[in-house]
Amino acid sequence: MTEPLLEGRQLRKAFGGLVAVDEVSLQIAPGSAHSIIGPNGAGKTTLFNLLSGRYRPTSGTVWFKGRNITKLPVYQRAHIGMGRSFQITNLFPQLTVLENVRLAVQAKGNDSFRLLRRVDTFTAPIEKALEVLELVGLRESAALPASVLPHGGKRKLELAILLAGDPEILLLDEPTAGMASEQVPELMATIDRVRRDGGQTIVLVEHNMNVVMSISDRITVMHLGRLLAEGTPTEIAGNTLVQDVYLGQLYDLSAGETPQS
């Protein structure tokens, strides 16, 4: 395997007494689409937040392009090429759609402390923002306040904000959460198109199995805070251990389960 783009080494996160992620190591290969799945409470969102920098691990390290970024502040992660989306739609609601995306473009540049120049004289960021909006299919809504977009539109805007930062890796936290079922395929097609055009690496936490199976190169399965299995979609679909977890096999203690408090 080539040098991983993003890597978690022996990550552990405890909230008070509860260990949400327990000694999990994970490597994301460049250019891959890597999904993290698992039943409720398996610790996948916590793992995701450890990778994205929202949480500091209790122990263990996170590496990006061979650099230890465990303690790098969130805002600097954006500058080195990491972009993350949120499970709950997380926009600037009163700003326009264009402004939402333009800010993300601006964040990468050095114009933010130009106090007395009008924003609309910086044409390059606006063009870039419009380009990204075109890509996700929101160009016509550019002038609307973000808050009036329908839910599906908001998820697309969320994606556009991410792409505007030119990330090398996209960390997507349940991008289809709360979407009406008929809108899901469209969003996934957008994500897939974006990825093929831009060559970004994608890390995805998702519960919609159709999405996961269709888009992923690799899948990591979490269970009770630990890594249960990893492999291609076909391998995972055929893995009896995974089947059991999803269907709820009752293990006896000898099967390697540890009681959790």
Added chain:
Amino acid sequence: MNDSAPVLAIENIHTFIGQFHILEGASVAVQQGGITVLLGRNGAGKTTTLKSVMGITPPSQGSIHFRGEPLAGKPSNVIAQMGIGYVPEHRAIFRELTVKENLQIAERKRGDLARRGDLIFDLFPDLKRLYGLPGGNLSGGQQQMLAMARALVPENHLLLIDEPSEGLAPVIIEQLMRAITRLTDHASVLLVEQNFRVASRLANDYVIVDEGQSVASGLIANLVNDDALIQRYLGVA
């Protein structure tokens, strides 16, 4: 199937959380003295179904009847007073309160706890030993027992139990399952459970929820043999 009117009848409800369209037409019935389990993948809308019954996220369309009475527009405290006990996901016990206080707060009439004490300690003998401890000091399994015990303090006709087995060790799950089975002498149960094995052993009826809709329902005994249905809605592939 039971011929008498169901204790709880959820008909075609739609529920929004903010702009999230979570439930897009879900129907569920719970029979008198029975256990109905909601099955489905993460994020399918099972928890929201319970919260819709409880009035925490009231549905915008459709109807919910409890013992023949409509629940629409009632705040959750009134719904609880009608005789519904709620055991939410992640237990939601009060960590700063002692076990005793956690039970006391659930009293609806003076002396509820005294009346139900025997039943509760019979089902969950551990709690007697932990009576004076703060809830936050309990283990996950003990907290789950406390949360269920709390729903048993007043006389409830229906219990809504959300993922009782989540994150618990198998031995504890066994203990909880025995308790739930015995609960049905006192109340009907609407259960959310991802663990299919647990669900199939406990429930009489099932409803599969997928993408906010109830897509299949029937006797759990029939589902166990229906591999196609299981694979389609509950499996990995």
Added chain:
Amino acid sequence: MNSLKSFLKRDGWMLFIFIGLLAFPFIVATLTGSSPTGVPRGDRMIMRGESVRWQAVLIEVFILSLLAMSYNLLFGFTGVVSFGHALFFGLSGYIFGILLEYTALDTGLATGLGIVLGIAASGLLGLGIGLATLRLKGVYFAIFTLALAEMAYIFFSRLQLTKAEDGFAIGELPVWLDPTQSRLTFYYITLAVFVVGFLLLRRLMASPTGAVFKAIRENEDRAQSIGFNTLRFKLLSLVIAGMMAGAAGILQVMLNKKVGPEMLGLTYTIDPLLMTIIGGTGTLLGPVIGAAGLHLLDVGLRDQVIALGGASIRIADVWGLILGAIFILVVMVFPYGIVGTYQRWRLKRQHRGDPASAATSRAARRQSG
């Protein structure tokens, strides 16, 4: 030519008002037959007559607008709630006053130095407060600033050196600047400061930096995750707001030729807050309209007497009560203020007829809820 046309179309009405303000002293003078420069007595001017009286009223409106605008930069645009805004206002006032009254400097030099030092100190104070406390969450930051301002208030009301509670008068200002001598000049100076402040703020809010301020107000976490060091921007906002409020404080001292602890008191924190909320938080014009409206109302009603049953009530005596009532009414019924409500109404009208309008208004309602 074309750009002039579009400018007139967009901002013409502002230009119109500006010209109106320029001509204002002379219009009042003509209408009331008074002199715009006051009445000469010997080699001094006496500030008597309707024109100079109304100039003083508008000067206060400009000063209060400046103060409210600076408050709005923090509260309305960056989303930082401070309950200690009077600190900037009063501190620069004191620095300016002390330089004039307690140093042996030549009056002109002291004035210039006072302006520079006063504004610089306000900016530094903003920086200091920000560095120490911007990590504090909402309520705690508000309380911290409240405590700081109150401490300064108590300190200066006990400080014998600056005549404690009474404060001290400024004996002498350069004649051309002195509102008791050359009110008309001072009127134009404050008007200029106000207009420049307004335009600067407008430019700032249209700049990339202003966009980040708004982003922080909307969603600070997200602003961080797309790559902004939000702490630095909040600091900047605090420094700029501090300097603006400081400038307003100096003008206030010049106008009243007096410095006192009341400049550090709660009133000068509450008033800009009130003016901003009434006018519309997070809008450019809101604070100005709020300041002008409240001050003119105050001036207009101050001497009115209402007969209520047998008792007669002087409006001045219940002014605080009226303010409080307006305050509560606005908070409860018009949370967006005058300008904000108008903008929403216009947005709704623009969307009327297209199918998205219902969704828009619903979304707007939900936002507000």
Added chain:
Amino acid sequence: MLSKSLGGKRGSLVAILAIYIGLLLVAYLNSPNLGNFGITVLSGLFQGMLLFLVAAAMSIVFGLMDVLNLAQGAIFMIGAYVAYDAQHPGGVIDLTAVVPNNDVRFIVALALGFGAGALLGFILERVFLRPLYVRPIFQLVLTFGVSLILIELAQIVWGTTPNSWVEMFGVRENFFVLFGQRFSTYRLFVVGFGFVLIIVIGLLLKRTRLGIIIRAGVEDREMVQSLGINVKAVFTLVFTLGCAVAALGGAVAAPFLGAAPSLANTYLLTAIAAVVLGGMGSYYGTAIASLLVGLAVAVAQDATIGTSLGVLPSITPLLLLILVLLVRPSGLFGSSR
């Protein structure tokens, strides 16, 4: 046990004990004799108790309802005015003719103060706060506005000049002598009354059903409601009681502080200092912090009498507040949640 009810913050407990001992030491070294020391301590406890009456409810209300009630100081002031007014011939609610006995009238005045606070609290919560629970910043602004109005109203009804207590009720003028110093019986009474109240409220929180509901509500309101409890009604009740206790504080303080508009903001800020010091939402934290602030003020008063530092006592609470916020952004006993 104490450390547990304070959220297990042992470090903070040690720190606060050290501050207490330090303060007492300063007071002791500063006193020419034991009697003088005693007077300083009594004065500190007295001021601390008054503070507690304003701060306790503020803290509980904040913990339960996420509302920082900035009108609490104004309600304290109203309590003082009502009690004062009831005692004085020619007042709006003059009781001198109706209840001729001074002591009985004082008790009635306290009850009236309590009642006035309750009424104000009830109206404030029901009419004004209830629609605003979804807009937290505006709640802060609103209670601030209500505070303004109450101060203005007091000035309209009772005038702007501070009223000092002219005719004391019996106890105030009694003194007892200890270590060669005259101690005010009334101060001692207030301190005792305060201690009783600390314990009574503590027991109320610990033992009664309402107390359990309040503590549970601080953790998870939604769950409390799902257990069949009308949380809205609990909010109203708690807020009403909180305002009533603050007004009672004003009534109790009136014989010493008189009644003046300035009481509102002084006590608001000092109480906020105590609440933040104690950690918002922590009841015993607030009690301990209130006494600490009171003691610190008394020590500062004693130490600066006749010096040019006369300003120190009035800014002591604010200084404490600022220092604590700089070191521990969520107060000494606050949770870092």
